[in-house]
Amino acid sequence: MLNKALQIIFALCSVTVYLVSLLVIFDTPWITEQIDNFFLALNYSSQHQASYFTIIVIFLTFPDLLAIIFYLRNRAKTPEMNHQFSAFWRFFIDSLIIIVILSFLYEFLLFDSDYYRNDLYEFQFCIGVLLCLSFILFFVFQPFQLLKNIVSTQDAHTYLRELINRTPYINFHVHAYHDETRIRVVTESHTDSEGETHTTTRTETYQERVTTLQLNKPYEIAFWRDATDLQELLSPQRFRIVKIKIKALINPYDSRAQQHYDSQWEKFCNQYRGADVVVDFSVSSGITGMKTDLLLVFLDLKERPFFLSIFFYFGVSLTPFCWAYSLWLDQFSAVSEKTILKEYSQFDSLESSSSF
Numbered sequence: 311m312l313n314k315a316l317q318i319i320f321a322l323c324s325v326t327v328y329l330v331s332l333l334v335i336f337d338t339p340w341i342t343e344q345i346d347n348f349f350l351a352l353n354y355s356s357q358h359q360a361s362y363f364t365i366i367v368i369f370l371t372f373p374d375l376l377a378i379i380f381y382l383r384n385r386a387k388t389p390e391m392n393h394q395f396s397a398f399w400r401f402f403i404d405s406l407i408i409i410v411i412l413s414f415l416y417e418f419l420l421f422d423s424d425y426y427r428n429d430l431y432e433f434q435f436c437i438g439v440l441l442c443l444s445f446i447l448f449f450v451f452q453p454f455q456l457l458k459n460i461v462s463t464q465d466a467h468t469y470l471r472e473l474i475n476r477t478p479y480i481n482f483h484v485h486a487y488h489d490e491t492r493i494r495v496v497t498e499s500h501t502d503s504e505g506e507t508h509t510t511t512r513t514e515t516y517q518e519r520v521t522t523l524q525l526n527k528p529y530e531i532a533f534w535r536d537a538t539d540l541q542e543l544l545s546p547q548r549f550r551i552v553k554i555k556i557k558a559l560i561n562p563y564d565s566r567a568q569q570h571y572d573s574q575w576e577k578f579c580n581q582y583r584g585a586d587v588v589v590d591f592s593v594s595s596g597i598t599g600m601k602t603d604l605l606l607v608f609l610d611l612k613e614r615p616f617f618l619s620i621f622f623y624f625g626v627s628l629t630p631f632c633w634a635y636s637l638w639l640d641q642f643s644a645v646s647e648k649t650i651l652k653e654y655s656q657f658d659s660l661e662s663s664s665s666f
Contacts, residue, residue: 327369328629331411334418335433363419370408374634400451400633403443410436441628448627453636456553456606457620466554466607467544470648474536474543476597478560478652479528480571482578483592486523486585491515522586529574534654535563543648550613551643554605556650560595563655570656597650606643 414433448454461469494516499509562568579591608614616622618639626635 324369324373324631325629327366328411328631331366331370331415332437335411335414335430335437363416366415366419367412370411373631374404374408378637400447400636403440403447404629404631404633407437407440407444410440444627444632447632448624451636452604453623453639454620455604456639457618457623459604460606460608460611460614460618462611463607466605469605470543470556470650473556473558473597473600473650474538474540476599478531478534478558478595478597478654480531480560480593480595480654482527482529482575483594484523484525484527484578484582484585485521485590485592486582486588487519487521488587489517490520492518523582527578529571530656531654532656533563533658534652537651537653538649539651543650550608551618552607553643553645554607555645555647556600556604557647558595558597558600559649559651560597561651561653563653563658566657567653567655597652 410433414429417429492515493513495511495513497509497511499507501507562571575593582591583589606618623635626632
């Protein structure tokens with residue numbers, strides 16, 4: 311209990327140092343004045359500059375070092391833990407944020423105000439860009455996709471059972487296009503050493519892609535059945551929090567169904583093969599109404615902590631500790647891959663092999 315309390319206190323101190331640093335970087339007058347008064351009360355002098363800066367470095371970096379250590383230790387004990395690629399992208403962004411903050415604080419604490427104010431705009435611009443990037447990544451990376459799809463085990467099983475009764479689909483796609491050479495006029499202006507502006511005009515050629523045909527054609531499925539292993543699909547989980555990845559397989563029932571599919575695919579390709587200079591063909595398949603392929607499942611939603619909420623994650627995403635949150639999410643959850651198998655035929659009525 312004491313260890314957890316110290317971790318919480320240290321984390322709160324780190325976030326406080328980070329937020330105060332941002333306020334100082336964006337030149338908030340009242341917070342700068344309070345910091346000056348604080349240092350005066352502590353008899354701030356050049357002898358203490360290095361000590362204060364060292365403490366700030368510890369507060370901003372030590373939590374991330376602990377996150378790495380705990381993650382590696384838990385991953386060694388639990389190989390089933392998911393390996394989040396997004397966490398390493400966030401580590402790169404968050405490291406840049408910390409580097410910019412420490413660079414600013416180094417000048418702010420160890421030099422006079424005129425020195426760091428010369429570079430203030432550059433610091434503000436860098437932090438602004440990184441915070442905007444953090445806001446964009448909030449919607450892209452896996453934690454957001456997980457947290458908005460949190461369900462109980464019972465609800466997850468209900469959803470999986472619904473997928474068993476839903477219709478499979480197969481779509482053929484064609485995209486025909488060619489490149490055309492275009493000519494455009496480019497106007498450029500530049501100022502010489504004497505302050506006079508000169509304008510030049512030139513023409514240049516470029517390639518533009520022109521699409522002549524793009525369509526989707528459904529492959530007609532006359533009969534289908536669900537062949538999912540229901541016992542495996544609804545098997546109990548060994549972890550309290552489970553990330554479920556759902557995969558749909560749409561397979562032919564027998565060789566006759568495969569031959570019919572191959573003939574329809576060949577007919578489709580032959581029909582549009584000469585539609586343009588370049589013709590790309592592709593196939594997509596899935597289950598109608600399958601909205602998500604990733605769920606975060608709790609054995610009991612009442613046990614869901616505040617830390618596993620979108621609001622908390624949004625706040626963390628604007629700090630240099632977001633990647634550590636992604637690793638923390640890995641530590642408390644496991645990955646379970648579920649497969650929904652559908653079989654189709656054009657000749658025989660099929661009965662579902664799954665049993666409830």
